[in-house]
Amino acid sequence: MDPFKALYCRRCRSLVWWFEVAESSPLGPKIVCEALENVCVIRHRLKISYSRQKSYANNMRGDLEFHVGDMVYLKISPIKGVMRFGKKGKLSPRYVGLFEVLQRVIKVAYELTLVSELSSIHPIFHISMLKKGISDPISILPIEGLGVDEIFYYDEVAVEILDRHVKKLRNKEVSSVKVL
Known part of the structure; x- marks a missing residue:
């Protein structure tokens, strides 16, 4: 009508x-x-x-709020195509942590306790970069073992060759190597 x-x-x-x-x-x-x-x-x-x-x-939206002492994950790659912390593309970790909330600066910003490897980063983050932490120690991704220096670069080192595979096409052969 x-x-x-x-x-x-x-x-x-x-x-x-x-x-x-x-x-x-x-x-x-x-x-x-x-x-x-x-x-x-x-x-x-x-x-x-x-x-x-x-x-x-509003069904999927909820007010996210953290208290002092809560453990949170920190988002390290806000853009999917950015290469951070050792892996490229879809396999790159989205969150690292767990970090403790020191204080609530404003309604949408929190100050975190960061490890010494992330000391060059400002410790106050927007709530959109945080995710509520779970107390499962297996799911924690340690920053120390990633081999990241102060300007966030890393060196890839091959440990051993796990598997070799040769794929035959019409006119050529393509060899693949699986490296650890």
């Missing part, structure tokens, strides 16, 4: 054909009352649809 028909219960026509020939009073209290009632119905329905959509949108 178009908005004009919802308000006035009839199609929108040009002013020449607005009223029938026999009608003498185009405006009256009856038409005004009907229009006001229709406006109230439309507002009520819009409010219902707005609240329904709001409940759908």
Whole structure:
């Protein structure tokens, strides 16, 4: 239903054909009352649809809040294509940690206790860069073993060759080596 028909219960026509020939009073209290009632119905329905959509949108959103002493993970690669901490692309770790929350600076910023390897980074982070820590020690990714220096570079060192594989194509052979 178009908005004009919802308000006035009839199609929108040009002013020449607005009223029938026999009608003498185009405006009256009856038409005004009907229009006001229709406006109230439309507002009520819009409010219902707005609240329904709001409940759908807010279903996955929640207020994240940390307290002093909580353990949190720190997001180290905000962009997926950035190469950080030893692995490229999809396999790069998104979070490192666990770090303890020292204090709440403002509503959306927290100060963390960082290890000496990350001493060059400012210790205050936005809440979007933090993730609530779990107390499972197996899932903790240690920063010490990553071999990252003060400007966040690392050296890849081959330990041993695990497997060799030669794939034969039509005109050539491609050899693959799996290295630890």
